[in-house]
Amino acid sequence: MNAKAETRSISVEYDLPHPPANVWRALTEPELLAAWLMVNDMRPLVGHRFTFRAEPTPWWDGIVHCEVLEIDLHKRLSYSWRSGPESSRLDTVVTWTLTPTPSGGTRLTLEHSGFLPANAYAFDGASEGWRRMVGERLREVLAQVA
Amino acid sequence: MNAKAETRSISVEYDLPHPPANVWRALTEPELLAAWLMVNDMRPLVGHRFTFRAEPTPWWDGIVHCEVLEIDLHKRLSYSWRSGPESSRLDTVVTWTLTPTPSGGTRLTLEHSGFLPANAYAFDGASEGWRRMVGERLREVLAQVA
Numbered sequence: 001m002n003a004k005a006e007t008r009s010i011s012v013e014y015d016l017p018h019p020p021a022n023v024w025r026a027l028t029e030p031e032l033l034a035a036w037l038m039v040n041d042m043r044p045l046v047g048h049r050f051t052f053r054a055e056p057t058p059w060w061d062g063i064v065h066c067e068v069l070e071i072d073l074h075k076r077l078s079y080s081w082r083s084g085p086e087s088s089r090l091d092t093v094v095t096w097t098l099t100p101t102p103s104g105g106t107r108l109t110l111e112h113s114g115f116l117p118a119n120a121y122a123f124d125g126a127s128e129g130w131r132r133m134v135g136e137r138l139r140e141v142l143a144q145v146a
Numbered sequence: 147m148n149a150k151a152e153t154r155s156i157s158v159e160y161d162l163p164h165p166p167a168n169v170w171r172a173l174t175e176p177e178l179l180a181a182w183l184m185v186n187d188m189r190p191l192v193g194h195r196f197t198f199r200a201e202p203t204p205w206w207d208g209i210v211h212c213e214v215l216e217i218d219l220h221k222r223l224s225y226s227w228r229s230g231p232e233s234s235r236l237d238t239v240v241t242w243t244l245t246p247t248p249s250g251g252t253r254l255t256l257e258h259s260g261f262l263p264a265n266a267y268a269f270d271g272a273s274e275g276w277r278r279m280v281g282e283r284l285r286e287v288l289a290q291v292a
Contacts, residue, residue, distance in 0.1 A: 038204060055201040057208065058184060058279050059271035085270035118266035124231035125205035133204050 009113035010127050014134060017105045020074045020098040022145045026138060027077055027096055032145065036137035038064070044071050050079075060084070066094075074098060081112065088118045110134060155259035156273050160280060163251045166220045166244040168291045172284060173223055173242055178291065182283035184210070190217050206230070212240075220244060227258065234264045256280060 016023060026032045028044040038052035048068045056062035063083065070078035078095040092114035099107040110130060115123040162169060172178045174190040184198035194214045202208035209229065216224035224241040238260035245253040256276060261269040 054203040057200045057203060057206065057275075059268065059275040060203065060206070062203065084267055085274055088266040088270040090267070117263065120234040120264035121230055121236070121267040122205065124234040128231055129203075129205040 008115045036141045182287040
């Protein structure tokens with residue numbers, strides 16, 4: 001059994017009525033990104049290291065450590081997503097793919113991959129969290145992007 | 147292999163310079179308890195159901211569901227501690243034991259039991275979290291309890 005076989009991914013698709021250029025802005029501009037996800041110092045440059053920061057809880061320091069892995073302007077964005085204590089650390093990858101639709105909108109796919117069995121609690125939290133963040137809050141932010 | 151054999155516990159001991167009656171107050175009075183742990187509606191009555199509430203994050207609703215299981219005034223307090231999404235749900239038990247010390251203080255032990263392998267991420271978070279909550283913040287609150 002290899003390591004890859006033991007990991008799980010979250011994969012979701014959204015049809016958005018906004019063009020890829022606008023969706024790209026909401027994924028890569030720190031202020032827009034913060035408005036639907038978390039405070040961050042994202043820059044869309046391969047190799048750039050940045051963090052997302054949520055309110056800490058008694059059980060989580062609230063910090064996600066990221067590095068940009070792949071950029072294809074308006075088409076594809078990938079970054080590492082690491083968080084949590086050493087022994088059960090999330091060491092995962094988030095990949096966004098943007099495809100223009102005939103109606104001028106965007107088919108947005110999110111893949112969050114690399115969850116180990118020991119990350120099951122985080123996996124379930126993220127499954128529900130992305131649904132709410134992307135399915136609800138990103139849509140609200142996009143409605144305000146010119 | 148039975149279910150019990152597959153679970154893990156967090157177990158920690160603290161020597162506190164305060165008498166058991168004061169430590170008991172900090173464990174059972176909602177306002178004192180909130181000052182070092184989380185907002186709650188605890189009442190030290192067997193069968194009482196209550197919640198702890200932290201700031202929600204994108205990945206956790208911030209709610210811990212509890213029920214008081216055992217009360218032995220100034221000596222022992224136990225409650226269930228359930229949180230998280232259905233499939234990787236924490237279904238654990240927190241038990242506090244207070245023993246008077248010859249110097250008039252309290253030997254406080256915390257056992258947080260019932261972590262499944264799928265709860266590893268939460269287990270590590272709680273291990274670090276209790277250290278900080280009890281080892282630092284509870285001590286600060288106790289310093290202010292007459």
